[in-house]
Amino acid sequence: MAVYLGSAGIIELTRTADRSFRSTMDPGDVNPSERRFSFDFPNGTFLTGDRLALRRVNADGTSSAQLLDFVAPSGWGDGQQHSDGTWYVHVDALGGIRLYNTWQDALAGSPSAAIALQAPGASYTITAELADGVAHCLGQIADFSISTDRDVADVTSLGDAFRQQWSGLISGSGEIRCFWDWRPSRCGDVDGSQETAQYFHQLILRQQLGSEFKANLIIKRDGTVPLDDTLPQLASRTALFYAVTGVVTNVGLAFSPGEPLQSTIQFVTTGEIALRYELPSAYLLLQEDGGKLFLQDSTGYVALEAAL
């Protein structure tokens, strides 16, 4: 009988939102020399590290063929302006935004690494929507739990001697406890690639875009073996995890002298709850240095099909 320890668990977090935000971009909103811009949005709508899809639209919200001309052509991979683009953002204390190509650069917020901007020709309407980014591990987790529930509907009819139940909707909920931190540190082999508990404190206060997040709640990591260490090699390399979209419902922080600061995050799931198996790394297409091959839009890796 295999026994696994809870220390093998981990959470991979992907930023997401199911709503978009529309506003107006005016020429005065862009400061090309500082590579910084802003537009009318409530405080906390966008968070540093979010992957934002900006799109130029008509005043009625329909798609526009006009260019997103406040971003310099170097902001796109092909060197040409388009009507939309996706970048990581750094949001400063005054609500100013800088655009970056990588999550780490966005967290660092260096003006020199930001994408170049230029003054727009006129005012126009834009929409901002959170695009799913790459998953980052959530740091300093003390413990987490997830439960899945199934509603039932009573379909007992006259003449039945036993109650009949019909399985209905599926839902989930969970709780995460992390040691509080606000500066990302190392996750795996990449420095500064870790989400922190502070992100959830900001997420629950995000009014316009909601408090959704995507997470892989990993039950067994790649390489984890049970206490008696009897798994075949392939099985030991397989990761098992719940893939969920969660909505943060409660975030708490308790202060006590001499005790570490811990954040308690409660969430409910929305949409599908999937229990998945992940192929071991040997089945991912790797570069010569052993690193995974990212997709150009940074939403995943390239994998090889393999018979298990």
Next chain:
Amino acid sequence: MGKFYSGIEGSLSVDGVVIGKVQEWEFEGSAAALSTTTLGDWAPTYRYGMQGYSGSCSVLYYSVNDGSIEAKPLLGSVIRTGKVPTNQKHRFKLASSDRSVEFDALITSVGIGAEAGSVMRATIAFTVSGPLIEASLGGT
């Protein structure tokens, strides 16, 4: 030896066909009390007038093997595109074990609801037309 009656032995049939997915039925009878009080009486007196009966049932919205809705005779009386025929009645029999009540009735209302996470149900109300045909449910 005495016995209790329960929903395990309950059934509802319409026009001779037992409706399988009935969750509950209710039957109510009333009789008008006509006042015959006259001057000089110090306590009111009454005589029975017209008797009337009505009821309701709740059925699961369920399709049988041929794809038709099982409670179609009841639902289709009101939920329809055309006018309800003026002489349309249905022969009901509400039973529990050896006790039953049988009558002809008009369907007066049909309510169908769909709710996230629950099965669809239909609530049907009916009014009896004419006298009861069989009334062992009353204890006789």
